[in-house]
Amino acid sequence: MTNERVMQLIREAYEKNLTTLDLSENQLTQLPSEITELKNLTTLNLSGNQLTQLPSEIGELKSLTSFDLSVNQLTQLPPEIGELKNLTILNVYRNQLIQLLPEITELKNLTTLDLSLNKLTQLPPEIGELNNLKTLYSSSNQLTQLPLEITKLKNLTELYLSSNLMIRLPLEITELKNLTTLNVYRNQLIQLPSKITELKNLKKLDLSRNQLAQLPPEIAELKNLTTLDLSRNQLAQLPPEIAELKNLTTLDLFENPLISLPPEIVSQGVKAIFTYLKQSKTTENNEAKLIVVGDGKVGKTCLAYRLINDEFLEDVQITEGINISKWEIPAPYSENRKIKLNIWDFGGQEIYHSTHQFFLTNRSVYLLVWNARITKDYTNIYYWLHTLEAFGEDSPIILVMSKMNESDDDLNLKDLKSKFLQIAGYVKIDSKDGKGISNLKEIICETVWNLPLMRVKWVDSWYEVRNELEGIGDNLILYDEFCEICRSRGLDAENIDILDGYLHDLGIILHFKDRIGLKNIVILKPEWATGAFYKILSAKSVLHNEGVLLQNELDRIWDKETYPSAVHSQLMELMNKFELAYELPDKKRYLIPELLPKNEPDYDWDDEENLYFYYSYDSFLPSGIITRTHA
Structure with missing residues (x-):
C-alpha cells in the first residue's frame, strides 16, 4: 500500500466522518499532516510502520481514546501527546524509546499503557499520577528498579515486567492491592519478599527464568492464586505451605534442581504435587x-x-x-x-x-x-x-x-x-x-x-506399599488387589491414583489405566511382559508368515505356566499399546511390523492415476519407526 493510498484512506475517513482509522503496515516514515483534520477520530492504528517521530500536531486529535503506535522506530513521544486527554489505551510496543516525558502524566484517563520492547532504563516518577491505569506493560526493557511512585497506581490490576534487569522486587510493590497479574519473567531476581503476601487479589504470578533459590513459606497466603510459574529457577525444594493454595490450577516447575520432588510427581500436576508435599517422608530412597x-x-x-x-x-x-x-x-x-x-x-x-x-x-x-x-x-x-x-x-x-x-x-x-x-x-x-x-x-x-534425585525421601506409606508389592511372587495382580494393599497402608483414593502413576513412571510396575483391556491389571514384573514381547519377535513361524501372527499360535509360542491363556488378550493389547502388534479385522490374526518382509512387495500400480510418497528424515531416526510406518 502506497502513501497515496494512505491519503485516500484519510480523505475517506474525513468525508465519512469515521471514528476509526487503520493505517498499519504501510511503510510510513512520517504521518501526513492532513490527519489532524479528523477531529472525531477515536481509534487510530499506526502499527507496523517506520515512523521515527510524530508531528506536534498530533495533539489536535482530542477525541482519540485508543492510539496504537507499536512496531515503529520512535525514540521518544512528543510533549503534545499529553494533550490527548481522552486516551484510555496507548500502545508503544516495540519502538526505540529511551525515556518517557513527564507530559505523559496528563493522560489521566489512561487504563492501558504498553511500553514493552523499548530501551527504557527507568520509568519516570510521574507515572504514579496515572490514577486510572489498570494494565501496565513494561517488559523487555532495561529496568533495574521501579520508582516508588508506582505504588500510587491503586487501580492497577496487571503489571508486566518480564525480561528486564531487576535483582529484587521493591517492597513497595505490595501496596498495589488490586493486582491480579504480576509477570516478572526473565529478570535476575534472587529472592521474593515475604511481604508479597499482601497482594491478596493476585491470581497469576510469573516468576520464571530468574535465580530464585527458595520461596518464602508466606506464599501460601496468596489464596486467590490460580497460576504460578516458577520454571527455570534454582529451586531445590518447595515450602510445604504451598500446598495450601487451594485455587491453584497451574504450577510450572520445569527446569529446577528439585531434590525433594520427583519429576514423576511433578508431571502429574498440581493435585499430585500437593498430595505428595503433605505426606510424611522419613525413608531415604x-x-x-x-x-x-x-x-x-x-x-x-x-x-x-x-x-x-x-x-x-x-x-x-x-x-x-x-x-x-x-x-x-x-x-x-x-x-x-x-x-x-x-x-x-x-x-x-x-x-x-x-x-x-x-x-x-x-x-x-x-x-x-x-x-x-x-x-x-x-x-x-x-x-x-x-x-x-x-x-x-x-x-x-x-x-x-x-x-x-x-x-x-x-x-x-x-x-x-x-x-x-x-x-x-x-x-x-x-x-x-x-x-x-x-x-x-x-x-x-x-x-x-550425583543423579538429581538421590537422597530424596519417600512418602512413608508409599514406600511400604512398594515393598509389599516387591514381596509378591506373582507377575501381575488385579488393580482391585493393588488398591486394597494401598488402603491397608492408609491411602485414600487420591493417594492411590497418584502412587499408581508414580510407580508406573518409575518402571516399578506397569499399569495402563487409559486402556480398557489393561486397566484392570497391574504388572509387577516388567521383564515378564517384555519377555512375552521378545518371544513373539523371535518366533520363526511369524517371520516365515511375513509378519502375520495367528491367534492360535500363542499357546505354542508362550509357555503355558508363565503365560497362561487367561492373560493372552492383555499381553497382545500391551503389544498393541507399544505399536509392536496390530490386530487384524478378522480378530484371529495380528500384524507384527518388526517382522514384515524387508523387500518391497510388487504392486500392480497405475502410475498415471496414483501418487508416490517419499519420507525423508533429516536427523537421527530411532529403530522401528520405518517398520511401524510401513504397517
Missing part, C-alpha cells in the same frame, strides 16, 4: 536404573554379572529382551548409606531394538558397551548415543570398551563429548579377569550418587 545397552555379543551380560558377583560368567546365554537384576553398593563418602541399582541388561540383537525405547528413561545411568574387535568403524556407537540422547534425555552415559584383552582400541573421546554432553566417562574393562572393573565401579558409584 537411593535407587536408580543402571541400563546396559550395546550391540549383540559385546559382553553386556558378562559385565552385569561381574559387577554384581565379582565373578566371570562362563556359560553365557544370549539375552532375549531384558534381564533385570539388583545390585547394592555403598554410597560414596558415607559408611551407612547404600545405593540400590536395578540393572537392566538389554538384548543387543537388532530385532529387539525397536522395543528398547519404551524402557529407556531419564532417571537412569547408561552403560554403553562396545567391543573394538567387532565395532571397528564405531558406526553403532553413534547409533546408540543418538538413541540414548533421544529417549534418555540428559541421563549420564558411561562408555565401556569390553574384552580389552582380546582387542584394545581408543575412541576420539573429545569429539564424542563435544557432540554428546551427557557422556560421563570412558572405561576399558575385561570381565574375564576383572581388569578395569574396580575403576568402572567407582565411576558408576560417583555418577549415580
